[in-house]
Amino acid sequence: MTLLQLHEPGETPLPHEGDQTLAVGIDLGTTNSVVALSTSGKPEVLRDADGNGLVPSVVAYTEDGPVVGVGAQARLVDAPDAVVSSVKRLMGRGSADVKTLAGTLPYALDAAEGGMVRLLVGGRRLTPVEVSADILRAIKAQAEQHLGREVTRAVVTVPAYFDDAARLATKDAARLAGLDVLRLVNEPTAAALAYGLDKAAEGIYAVYDLGGGTFDISILRLEKGVFQVLATGGDAQLGGDDFDHAIAEHWLADRRSELGGEPVTPGEAKQTLTSARAAKEALTTREAGDFPVVLHGKTTLHRLTRATLDEIIRPWIEKTIGLCRQVVSDARLDLGRIKGVVLVGGSTRVPQVRRAVEAYFAKPPLADIDPDEVVALGAALQAEALTTGSDTLLLDVLPLSLGIETMGGLTEKIVDRNTPIPVAKAQEFTTYQDGQGAMLIHVVQGERETVSDCRSLARFVLAGIPPMTAGAARIRVTFQVDADGLLTVSAEEKITGVTQRVEVKPSYGLSEDEMARMLEESMIHARTDMERRLLIENRVEGRRVLLALATALAADTSLLDAGEADRIEQARLRLVQAIEGDDRDRIKAAVEALEDVARPFAGRRMDLAIRAGLAGHSIDEFKGDPGGCLAPDPEEKS
Amino acid sequence: MPAAEPFCPACTAVQPPGQADHFARLGFARAYDVDPAAVERRYFELQRRLHPDRFATKSPKERALSQAQATSLNDAYETLMDPLGRAVYLLRLSGIDTGGDGKTVDDPALLMEAMEMREALAEARTPAEVDALVGRARAEAEACRVALARLFAGGDLAAAGKATLRLTYLDKLLDDARARRLNVA
Numbered sequence: 001m002t003l004l005q006l007h008e009p010g011e012t013p014l015p016h017e018g019d020q021t022l023a024v025g026i027d028l029g030t031t032n033s034v035v036a037l038s039t040s041g042k043p044e045v046l047r048d049a050d051g052n053g054l055v056p057s058v059v060a061y062t063e064d065g066p067v068v069g070v071g072a073q074a075r076l077v078d079a080p081d082a083v084v085s086s087v088k089r090l091m092g093r094g095s096a097d098v099k100t101l102a103g104t105l106p107y108a109l110d111a112a113e114g115g116m117v118r119l120l121v122g123g124r125r126l127t128p129v130e131v132s133a134d135i136l137r138a139i140k141a142q143a144e145q146h147l148g149r150e151v152t153r154a155v156v157t158v159p160a161y162f163d164d165a166a167r168l169a170t171k172d173a174a175r176l177a178g179l180d181v182l183r184l185v186n187e188p189t190a191a192a193l194a195y196g197l198d199k200a201a202e203g204i205y206a207v208y209d210l211g212g213g214t215f216d217i218s219i220l221r222l223e224k225g226v227f228q229v230l231a232t233g234g235d236a237q238l239g240g241d242d243f244d245h246a247i248a249e250h251w252l253a254d255r256r257s258e259l260g261g262e263p264v265t266p267g268e269a270k271q272t273l274t275s276a277r278a279a280k281e282a283l284t285t286r287e288a289g290d291f292p293v294v295l296h297g298k299t300t301l302h303r304l305t306r307a308t309l310d311e312i313i314r315p316w317i318e319k320t321i322g323l324c325r326q327v328v329s330d331a332r333l334d335l336g337r338i339k340g341v342v343l344v345g346g347s348t349r350v351p352q353v354r355r356a357v358e359a360y361f362a363k364p365p366l367a368d369i370d371p372d373e374v375v376a377l378g379a380a381l382q383a384e385a386l387t388t389g390s391d392t393l394l395l396d397v398l399p400l401s402l403g404i405e406t407m408g409g410l411t412e413k414i415v416d417r418n419t420p421i422p423v424a425k426a427q428e429f430t431t432y433q434d435g436q437g438a439m440l441i442h443v444v445q446g447e448r449e450t451v452s453d454c455r456s457l458a459r460f461v462l463a464g465i466p467p468m469t470a471g472a473a474r475i476r477v478t479f480q481v482d483a484d485g486l487l488t489v490s491a492e493e494k495i496t497g498v499t500q501r502v503e504v505k506p507s508y509g510l511s512e513d514e515m516a517r518m519l520e521e522s523m524i525h526a527r528t529d530m531e532r533r534l535l536i537e538n539r540v541e542g543r544r545v546l547l548a549l550a551t552a553l554a555a556d557t558s559l560l561d562a563g564e565a566d567r568i569e570q571a572r573l574r575l576v577q578a579i580e581g582d583d584r585d586r587i588k589a590a591v592e593a594l595e596d597v598a599r600p601f602a603g604r605r606m607d608l609a610i611r612a613g614l615a616g617h618s619i620d621e622f623k624g625d626p627g628g629c630l631a632p633d634p635e636e637k638s
Numbered sequence: 639m640p641a642a643e644p645f646c647p648a649c650t651a652v653q654p655p656g657q658a659d660h661f662a663r664l665g666f667a668r669a670y671d672v673d674p675a676a677v678e679r680r681y682f683e684l685q686r687r688l689h690p691d692r693f694a695t696k697s698p699k700e701r702a703l704s705q706a707q708a709t710s711l712n713d714a715y716e717t718l719m720d721p722l723g724r725a726v727y728l729l730r731l732s733g734i735d736t737g738g739d740g741k742t743v744d745d746p747a748l749l750m751e752a753m754e755m756r757e758a759l760a761e762a763r764t765p766a767e768v769d770a771l772v773g774r775a776r777a778e779a780e781a782c783r784v785a786l787a788r789l790f791a792g793g794d795l796a797a798a799g800k801a802t803l804r805l806t807y808l809d810k811l812l813d814d815a816r817a818r819r820l821n822v823a
Contacts, residue, residue, distance in 0.1 A: 182694045226682050322820075329816045386694035393686050420712040422690065422705050482705055483690040 023153040023182055023387045024143050025190070025379025026136065028170065030088040030213030030239060031346060033057050033135055034376035035143045038384040043194065043377040046146040054372060055142065058085040059134045061122030064536045068138035071537050074544055076274055080267030081108070082122035086241050087135075089213040090117050090128040091173075092165030108266055116169075129169050130518060133176035140177055153180045155383040157375050159214035160186035161234030161399050163445045163455050164487045171484070176518050182386045184484040187211075188218035189229060189396055190378030191344040194369055196222045197381060197392070203339035204230070206328075208357050208365065209375075210320060211345035213239040217324050219331045219338070228395040231331035231418045233323050240280070240347035243313045247276035250312055251293050251302045258300070268295050279304050284349050310352045317356045324360055330418055335361065343367040344374055396421055398481055405442035405451045414479050417447065424480040428494070431465060431473045438463040441477065443489065460489065466496050538587040542579045545591050546572065549598060552605055559604045564597075571597045644688055644707055652688065652703045660714035660727060670728060670790035670798075672718055681715045721783045722809050725790075725802040732795055736802050745800060752807045759815055768819045772812065779808040 025043070027034045032054040036045045045053040052070075060072035060083045067075070076083050095109050095117045110118035110125055119126050136156075143151045156179075158170050167184055174181045185193075188207035195201055202222050209216040216234040220227055252272070255262070264272070272293055279291040288305040328335060341361045347353060348371050357365050369377065385392055398421050403413040415425050429439065439462050446454030465473050474494035481487050549572060557565075575590040646653055661668045664680045686692075688711060693704040717723045726736050755775065762768045782805045789798040 183691065325820055329820055332816075382691075386691055389692075391686065393682065393689060394691060395685065395689075420716065422709045423712055424709045480705075480709070483708070 022147075022149070022151060023155065023383035024151055025376050025381070025383045026139055026154050026156045026174075026179075027187070027190075027373075027376035027379060028088065028132065028136065028139075028156055028158075028173075029057055029375075030086050030211055030241065031057055032212075032372065033139050034373055035139045036373070036376040036380035037143070037147070038377075038380040041197065041381070041384070043380040043384075045373050045376060046143045048142055048145075055135070055139060056085075057088065057135050058083060059087070059131050060084075060540070061124055061126075062536075062540050064539060066134040067537055067540050068135055071541055071544075074541070076270060078544065078547055079122075080270045083270065084119060084121050084126075084131050085270070086213055087119075087128045087131040089237065089239075089241065090119075091132065091169040092163065092167070093117055093128070127514075129173045130176065132170065132173035133518075136174055136177035136179060140179060152178065153182055153383070153387070155183050155185055155190075155379045155386065156181050157187045157190050157379045158184050158485075159209075159211070159234065159236055160188050160216040160218050160229075160232045160396075161214065161236045162485075163236065163400055164402075164457050164485070165455065166236065167485050171486070181484075182383060184486070185379055185382050185394070186216070186218070186229075186232070186396055186399075186485070187375045188216045188232070188344060189220065189227060189394055190376075190382065191342060191369075191374045192218070192220045192222065192227055192378070193381050193392070193394065194374045194378035195342055195366070196227060198369065201340070204333065204337050206324070206338050206341040206361065207344055208320070208324065208341055208348065209234075209344035210347040210353060211239050212347065213237070213241050215239060215320050215323065217320070217327045219327055219333065225392045226395065227392065229397045230333070231327045232397055232399050233327040233330065234399070235319065235323060238316060238319060239345075240277075240350075241273075242316050243280050243347070243350070244273050244276040246312045246316075247279055247304065247309070248272045248293075250308075251276070251291075251300075254302055255293060255295070255300055259298075262295055264295060280309065280350065283309050284351060306351070313350070313352065317353055320353075321356055321360050324357075341365045342374075344371050346372050396483070396485070398423065398485060400445045400455075401447055402443065402445055402457075402479055402481070402487060403454070405444060409451045411444055411446070411449060411451050411454055415481065421481050421485060422483050424478055426476050426478045429462075429475045429477060430471050431468065432470055434470050435467045436470065436473075437465050437467065439465070439475070441489075443479075443487070457487065458489075462491050465493060468495070535582060535584045535587075538584040538591075539579050542575055542587050542591050545594060546575060546579075549594070552598075552602070556601075556605050556608070559608070560601060564601060567597050568594070568601065644684070652693070652700050652707065654703055655707045655710035658710075659731060660717045663710060663714040664718060666718070668728070668731065670724060671787045672724070674719055677715065677718045681711060684711055721779075721786070722802070722805050725786050725798065725805060728790060729795065729799055729802060734795060734799055736799060736806070745803065748800075748804055748807065751804075752811070755811055756814075759811065759818060762818065763822065765819060765822055768815055768822055772815045772819070775808050775811050775815065779805060779812065782808060 022037075024046070025036045025038070027036075034045055034053055034055070036043050038044070047053045048055075055069045056073050058069065058072040058076070060067045060075040060079065062075070062079075062082065066072075072083055073085075076085075094115065108120040110120055116127055116129075119128070119131065121131075140151055140154075154174065156170060156174050158167055162170070171181050171184060188209045191207050191209065192205060195205070202224075204219065204221050207216070207218045207220065209218075214234065214236050215238040216232065218232040219230045221230055222228075248269075252264070272295075275291055275293060279289060282289050282291075283304065283306050286306075288303065290301045290303050292299050292301055328338070338361060341357060341363065343354070343357065343365045348357075348365075348367065354365060381392075382394065384390070397418045398415055399417060401413045401417045402415040403411040404427070406412045414427055415423055429441070431439065440459060441462060442451070442459045443457045444451055444454040445457050448454050462475055462477070465475065472495070475491055476494050477489060477491045479487060479489055549568070553568075560568075571590070571594040575587070575594050578587040578590040581587075644653055644655075645651065655663075659668065664677060664684070666672055666677070666680075685708060688704055688707040690701060690704045690708055693701045696704075717727050729736055755771065758771055759768070762771055782801050785801050786798055786805070789795075789801060
């Protein structure tokens with residue numbers, strides 16, 4: 001939360017004033033991120049050289065610097081402790097909010113401090129804002145590479161149900177990445193924009209958005225270019241990640257009953273979650289599969305059927321439907337008035353989710369725009385509208401009520417949820433002691449009656465109240481929420497007309513000092529140009545391949561054919577040399593050459609591993625079931 | 639007070655929202671009876687020109703003014719579209735504060751009715767029972783609105799105040815009934 005003193009607007013000049021036309025739309029997702037650009041009302045996803053539009057929101061912190069995306073995902077296998085995924089769930093959050101697996105956190109945390117959570121990764125101590133900034137830098141670089149020009153402005157999407165702290169953290173991350181955020185747009189609203197403009201939809205629509213980490217349900221009225229949110233609801237801590245956790249816990253419970261209790265390291269927790277996610281994704285098209293869990297070198301295979309999966313994830317799906325019911329009620333609508341329900345987010349690929357949505361809304365849901373890309377497309381449309389002008393109008397609402405703490409730890413609501421934004425509400429306070437010169441105000445967000453059940457946004461002190469008898473001062477505190485859903489608080493003493501000094505202590509935000517330090521560091525980052533970033537990524541990939549090869553050779557030299565060892569060694573040396581140089585194309589070619597030469601050997605190892613893992617099973621059971629042991633498919637977004 | 643022009647007629651720059659009342663801001667006469675569809679049309683038309691999205695690349699000063707304008711528009715829209723909010727606002731413009739929370743109600747008949755409906759809601763066990771109660775409260779609220787239009791038009795502010803208080807109770811009851819409906823479903 002920012003606290004503004006009432007100063008004259010117009011003091012700070014616009015950054016990047018030279019380039020007023022280009023702005024991209026970015027969907028910064030829990031699992032994957034997507035960047036898109038709209039020209040003349042036609043939005044398009046900006047893909048990498050290989051045609052991938054989805055960048056896994058995964059960062060590996062290597063000796064050469066951060067690596068983002070598929071390259072980082074690959075590091076999960078050999079260096080899980082240096083890899084961060086699903087960081088979006090920690091935006092604007094404290095240590096207590098991090099979910100454990102079998103009592104183990106998938107992250108090492110610096111628990112010493114309160115406030116925003118700090119991750120200990122690859123020898124560094126990072127806030128979720130910095131990790132998100134690294135993802136956004138990579139996204140920005142991908143867009144720049146695609147467009148061949150600098151990108152400095154963006155519309156960034158956030159879950160509609162994100163509170164003020166999480167919104168501000170997202171905006172801070174974009175600033176660190178060198179992006180000027182033109183607008184934060186709610187994900188379901190962006191999706192509705194993409195649908196409405198593409199399909200010329202009119203009427204009342206629901207948007208059911210189940211992503212990797214968050215769930216949103218919004219109801220909008222679409223009419224002649226106006227996108228008016230009638231009500232929104234959700235859960236910022238409910239998503240596909242919870243399915244993965246539930247599956248992983250289920251397997252670990254199986255293992256415990258078989259092998260007894262075992263300690264789980266953060267790295268193993270991460271790998272087990274990755275395996276669980278692969279299983280979930282595999283079961284969107286298959287009925288059953290067997291999936292591996294590896295803990296301290298011992299592999300067990302676990303059968304998962306779709307019926308079991310449905311049973312495991314049912315509580316979360318029921319929770320989303322309960323929230324749908326709540327929002328329909330908030331919008332004061334009968335279900336029959338809703339013309340269609342749009343599916344957004346990778347988790348809506350899970351068959352049980354689709355069935356539940358169809359059953360509740362009593363109509364087949366719409367998914368004709370890719371649920372993984374629709375949010376970025378909508379953001380791009382809005383980015384174009386903001387920079388080149390447009391007739392469409394997005395009217396959004398405040399997702400969670402804003403209030404303050406009153407006597408006895410109770411909440412007094414100042415702005416109700418589902419109020420159209422921007423909005424301003426004022427509240428008068430008075431002193432309770434003679435000569436009281438200051439008072440503390442605690443701002444919270446949420447629907448519950450008690451402060452402890454709401455999110456704490458900030459505490460601030462109204463200082464410099466002129467000496468008066470108790471109850472004589474009239475301090476008018478104004479809560480202004482802007483079109484991004486961000487809160488600003490200002491205060492004025494009405495009797496004397498003195499504008500109060502306001503000192504903010506955000507509960508889960510960054511202080512001004514921290515932000516300044518990070519911005520300074522990010523300037524240094526910015527000098528690392530795109531070329532260097534790509535070189536680093538190729539080096540990291542090269543080292544990963546070398547490590548994998550060394551491990552394989554150490555284990556299974558006996559599987560090598562005559563002459564094969566020499567061919568592999570030559571290719572290996574060429575790669576080692578290439579990594580020492582600065583030519584990324586050469587590294588890439590050397591990686592490919594080594595992989596080609598080693599492919600038959602890798603194939604024989606795979607056969608052996610499968611046979612070893614199949615004690616008690618016949619090979620036929622596994623035919624046509626190749627996905628079970630593989631890393632998650634980067635094409636899929638959940 | 640007449641609504642100030644949102645844009646400078648000479649240089650077309652956005653202006654501060656000024657002190658216009660909610661009716662004037664949306665171009666309506668100060669009366670209880672308003673056509674919601676007309677309010678909405680006018681609101682969309684003005685937001686299209688004044689919303690911060692139209693000023694994303696303008697100077698910080700213009701952006702701040704557009705935010706202030708859009709905030710005032712939202713406030714006016716919310717008030718005019720809500721039958722209860724409209725009544726409370728009209729009374730306040732006439733110097734009558736209906737208070738809201740914390741004020742004692744000295745209308746025994748209203749207290750009796752409110753208590754009786756509240757008990758009925760607490761005892762409702764099935765969706766059908768809640769729906770029946772909602773139907774009754776809705777009909778009562780509609781009658782209240784019809785009465786308010788007549789009372790405001792006739793200038794009977796004391797009676798309008800009483801009807802407004804009654805509508806406050808009915809609205810609150812309908813809110814609670816919606817919550818209850820979710821629990822019994």
